[in-house]
Amino acid sequence: MAPLPFSSPPQAILTQDELKKIAAYKAVEFVQSGMVLGLGTGSKAKHAVTRIGELLHQGKLTNIIGIPTSKMTHELASSVGIPLSDLDSHPIVDLAIDGADEVDPYMNLVKGRGGSLLREKMIEGACKKFVVIVDESKLVEHIGGSGLAMPVEIVPFCWKFTVERLRLLFDEAGCVARLRMDRESGEPFVTDNKNYIIDLYFEQDIGDLMVASDAILRLPGVVEHGMFLGMATTLIVAGGLGVRVKNK
Numbered sequence: 230m231a232p233l234p235f236s237s238p239p240q241a242i243l244t245q246d247e248l249k250k251i252a253a254y255k256a257v258e259f260v261q262s263g264m265v266l267g268l269g270t271g272s273k274a275k276h277a278v279t280r281i282g283e284l285l286h287q288g289k290l291t292n293i294i295g296i297p298t299s300k301m302t303h304e305l306a307s308s309v310g311i312p313l314s315d316l317d318s319h320p321i322v323d324l325a326i327d328g329a330d331e332v333d334p335y336m337n338l339v340k341g342r343g344g345s346l347l348r349e350k351m352i353e354g355a356c357k358k359f360v361v362i363v364d365e366s367k368l369v370e371h372i373g374g375s376g377l378a379m380p381v382e383i384v385p386f387c388w389k390f391t392v393e394r395l396r397l398l399f400d401e402a403g404c405v406a407r408l409r410m411d412r413e414s415g416e417p418f419v420t421d422n423k424n425y426i427i428d429l430y431f432e433q434d435i436g437d438l439m440v441a442s443d444a445i446l447r448l449p450g451v452v453e454h455g456m457f458l459g460m461a462t463t464l465i466v467a468g469g470l471g472v473r474v475k476n477k
């Protein structure tokens with residue numbers, strides 16, 4: 230009998246977390262010694278922050294300053310030995326690394342399902358290069374069209390009034406607006422800035438994103454929303470076939 234042809238070794242099946250880690254490590258390849266870094270929030274950013282800490286410890290990176298986008302990331306980054314600062318002292322950030330909840334083909338993002346959108350937007354808006362890490366499940370055709378939450382941070386004062394104004398703004402898109410609750414306490418979720426989050430859900434496309442963004446930001450009581458339009462410069466996508474890198 231003729232010998233069987235060689236087949237390539239079976240590919241190891243990676244867990245979601247391993248995929249996230251591979252993508253995060255890829256993002257950290259963009260980091261150079263001497264940089265001021267925006268440190269994102271979420272499961273993928275967590276792997277990136279831990280990796281930066283390891284490289285600092287090994288002496289492979291030096292003179293890094295991290296600007297954390299949340300109290301959670303602040304704690305993690307200091308625990309892995311990353312020297313930290315803020316935008317007041319370092320208003321120009323060389324590079325930021327963070328995850329996202331949705332990414333469209335133009336690299337517009339939805340962020341903030343983890344609740345840190347305001348600090349993320351301030352810090353990532355101040356950076357020269359913004360590397361976003363996602364898995365394939367986050368890729369969408371239209372922002373806001375996935376049926377999942379589009380977060381908006383609002384002041385707690387008369388929040389029901391603001392929720393209704395937000396809902397009415399997108400009435401034609403079949404918008405449902407819900408105050409985000411903290412699963413553990415059963416109380417409203419409170420951000421690092423002591424605000425509330427309203428999650429918007431749309432039945433239909435919300436149309437021009439810049440128009441939608443301006444309309445949300447014009448409402449008194451709104452602090453910021455989770456659409457990050459035109460901000461990402463590099464996208465790293467982790468999928469079953471490996472990691473893809475896309476530049477703007």
Ligand SMILES: O=C(CO)[C@H](O)[C@H](O)COP(=O)(O)O
Nearest residue numbers: 271272273328341343344345
């Ligand atoms: O915007 C965020 C937090 O406010 C996160 O970046 C986003 O929710 C993605 O998180 P993960 O990497 O866990 O999927």
